[in-house]
Amino acid sequence: MMNRKSLAAVFALVLAAGAGGVIAQYIGSSNASAPISAVTPVADPAPVQPVVQPVSQRVPESRSEMQLSFSPVVKSATPAVVNVYATRKVQTRSPFSGDPFFERFFGGRGFGAPRERVQRSLGSGVIVDASGVIVTNHHVIDGATEVKVALADRREFDADVVLDEERSDLAILKIRDEGEDLPFLTFANSDDLEVGDLVLAIGNPFGVGQTVTSGIVSALARTQVGVSDYQSFIQTDAAINPGNSGGALVDLSGKLVGVNTAIFTRSGGSNGIGFAIPANMVRLVAEAAISGKKVQRAWFGGSMQTVSSDIADSLGLDRPQGVLVTDVQSSSPAAKAGLEVGDLILTVNGNNVDSPEAFGYRFATIAIGAPVEVTILRQGKRYSVSMSAEVAPETPPRDARELGGYSPFSGTTIYNLSPAVAQEMGMDSNQTGVIIAKVKDGSTAARLGVKVGDVIRKVNGEVVRDTNVLEVLSTHEFRLWRLEIERDGQLIKSVISG
Numbered sequence: 016m017m018n019r020k021s022l023a024a025v026f027a028l029v030l031a032a033g034a035g036g037v038i039a040q041y042i043g044s045s046n047a048s049a050p051i052s053a054v055t056p057v058a059d060p061a062p063v064q065p066v067v068q069p070v071s072q073r074v075p076e077s078r079s080e081m082q083l084s085f086s087p088v089v090k091s092a093t094p095a096v097v098n099v100y101a102t103r104k105v106q107t108r109s110p111f112s113g114d115p116f117f118e119r120f121f122g123g124r125g126f127g128a129p130r131e132r133v134q135r136s137l138g139s140g141v142i143v144d145a146s147g148v149i150v151t152n153h154h155v156i157d158g159a160t161e162v163k164v165a166l167a168d169r170r171e172f173d174a175d176v177v178l179d180e181e182r183s184d185l186a187i188l189k190i191r192d193e194g195e196d197l198p199f200l201t202f203a204n205s206d207d208l209e210v211g212d213l214v215l216a217i218g219n220p221f222g223v224g225q226t227v228t229s230g231i232v233s234a235l236a237r238t239q240v241g242v243s244d245y246q247s248f249i250q251t252d253a254a255i256n257p258g259n260s261g262g263a264l265v266d267l268s269g270k271l272v273g274v275n276t277a278i279f280t281r282s283g284g285s286n287g288i289g290f291a292i293p294a295n296m297v298r299l300v301a302e303a304a305i306s307g308k309k310v311q312r313a314w315f316g317g318s319m320q321t322v323s324s325d326i327a328d329s330l331g332l333d334r335p336q337g338v339l340v341t342d343v344q345s346s347s348p349a350a351k352a353g354l355e356v357g358d359l360i361l362t363v364n365g366n367n368v369d370s371p372e373a374f375g376y377r378f379a380t381i382a383i384g385a386p387v388e389v390t391i392l393r394q395g396k397r398y399s400v401s402m403s404a405e406v407a408p409e410t411p412p413r414d415a416r417e418l419g420g421y422s423p424f425s426g427t428t429i430y431n432l433s434p435a436v437a438q439e440m441g442m443d444s445n446q447t448g449v450i451i452a453k454v455k456d457g458s459t460a461a462r463l464g465v466k467v468g469d470v471i472r473k474v475n476g477e478v479v480r481d482t483n484v485l486e487v488l489s490t491h492e493f494r495l496w497r498l499e500i501e502r503d504g505q506l507i508k509s510v511i512s513g
Contacts, residue, residue: 085227088267095263102163153183174190187300215253237249318340338359340355407438446470469501475493
């Protein structure tokens with residue numbers, strides 16, 4: 016059996032031979048104290064010497080070499096890739112709804128009454144367990160009232176949404192039929208991927224039917240994609256189009272290395288820049304769903320920033336690297352491990368981190384209770400820091416409340432902020448107060464521009480310390496509502512008529 020690197024080399028030679036020997040390119044600080052016992056020094060790594068390997072090119076010598084194909088991989092992988100059909104019902108209103116003139120003349124005929132409309136979306140999914148557990152994207156089934164899946168052999172099943180995690184843009188489905196075992200894909204270790212590795216993308220683009228495309232890994236740990244909170248995507252030039260969302264990205268052993276999620280495009284089609292969620296993230300969510308548990312993420316308990324060229328110069332670095340710790344929350348795993356403001360984090364469990372997003376991804380894929388080794392740079396010396404992956408505490412309790420009435424917050428669900436809630440909402444874990452967790456479509460709050468993630472600081476001069484205070488205030492009939500809301504680190508003050 017030829018390994019993947021040998022197959023990749025032969026594949027390139029076949030392309031060269033077919034093009035007359037020409038391979039075409041197609042169109043991605045505070046002062047540090049003495050280290051404590053948990054921080055142990057490590058030796059500086061030896062400089063890496065470049066290795067130049069000669070490239071051997073030759074014409075395929077046999078018919079079998081010229082007929083090399085991805086067919087065996089495709090035959091083993093495609094039965095586990097499914098089509099996902101999501102149906103959702105949405106309420107629509109006339110644009111003249113609420114207008115006194117039109118309400119007066121047409122109100123008796125049901126003018127302005129909401130009408131129900133059915134929306135359908137198409138995506139892909141991957142069976143990851145023989146019992147019919149399927150992973151797909153959150154955005155494929157978001158708001159769906161009915162979900163169906165169609166297998167490669169055209170059998171169709173109703174499916175239930177077992178777990179839906181918007182932050183990772185992943186969802187887990189389970190088919191309702193309890194029949195025979197289904198074909199499934201096993202997870203690869205996505206950390207083993209290298210730029211240049213050959214991969215296949217499998218899905219249902221534009222609804223034309225199951226389609227396989229090939230390409231290479233164009234880049235790893237892409238962090239500026241913006242489709243989920245955990246930014247560390249695999250980039251590939253394998254053609255990915257609308258309908259591929261939730262489909263499989265597999266290596267040449269037929270294992271799942273990622274779930275196709277997004278593309279950069281100006282035309283709506285593939286421009287050779289596609290992104291997949293790494294299998295190590297997908298595995299964590301799938302295993303939680305299979306075991307019947309909620310997804311738990313490791314809590315670090317600190318804030319950090321990217322190292323710019325200026326910061327690198329001030330730290331005596333020859334180039335920007337790592338992430339700089341800017342805040343450490345008391346009693347957090349970071350504080351217990353002895354990390355301090357001004358420490359430069361270089362690696363997490365041996366993996367380089369060059370941005371807060373990359374650091375967040377590394378921590379998010381560590382199992383709770385597992386040991387964590389972090390390499391830091393402090394005052395020019397390297398140290399190894401040991402900590403344990405812990406769950407963020409929910410103190411104070413979130414005390415979820417749904418607000419109604421005629422207040423500006425009618426139609427919202429509110430939580431008390433805690434490290435656990437802050438982590439769920441993608442915020443700094445040292446935040447306190449009351450946060451907007453949900454906003455109903457068409458509600459008073461939605462019409463006034465209240466958004467999920469808003470932290471309510473004051474209402475008519477009264478400090479909002481917990482959900483009970485805001486609920487009581489929301490029952491009042493004020494002539495004017497003077498609000499102070501924190502949004503994305505900015506304080507917004509507004510006055511609303513009661």
